[in-house]
Amino acid sequence: MKYNDSKRYALLQGYVKAVNKGDISPLIGFDLYESKAREIKDELVGLKINNDINYEITDFSTHFIDRVLGQTSTSHEGMRLGTTIEQLKDSIANPRKLSEPYYVPVKKAE
Structure with missing residues (x-):
């Protein structure tokens, strides 16, 4: 695989x-x-991000795959949830401007 692919x-x-x-x-x-x-x-490369400056997604890194998959499928303190391709498409189609850092609170598992 190293040399053939x-x-x-x-x-x-x-x-x-x-x-x-x-x-x-x-x-x-x-x-x-x-x-x-x-x-x-197939789903994200080629999409355009329309904001003040138009960008096109041309590639992605393995780190991006890691973030999409996440560390867990349910909320656990200190662990990152994955995301869906549909959520990413929505974020690309409807970008938000944030003036302050945006943090998603994680509910502690009981």
Whole structure:
């Protein structure tokens, strides 16, 4: 894979790094990671962000895949939830200007 499919190998390296850092669960598996990368490429790359300056999404990093997947599927203090492609599309289509840093409060699990 390293020499025959360098893009897939880079994706595998990103997956291993994310698992080792705790950014994603090892239970996700590389197949799902690779599938999510394909989904991001198909659904988000090429979209335009319309705000004061027009931008087009031309690529993404493995770090972005990690953020989309998240660390957990339910709220836990100190752990990041993933997001859906639909939520990302909505954010791209309807960007907000924030004058103050925006923080989403996380409810402590009981």
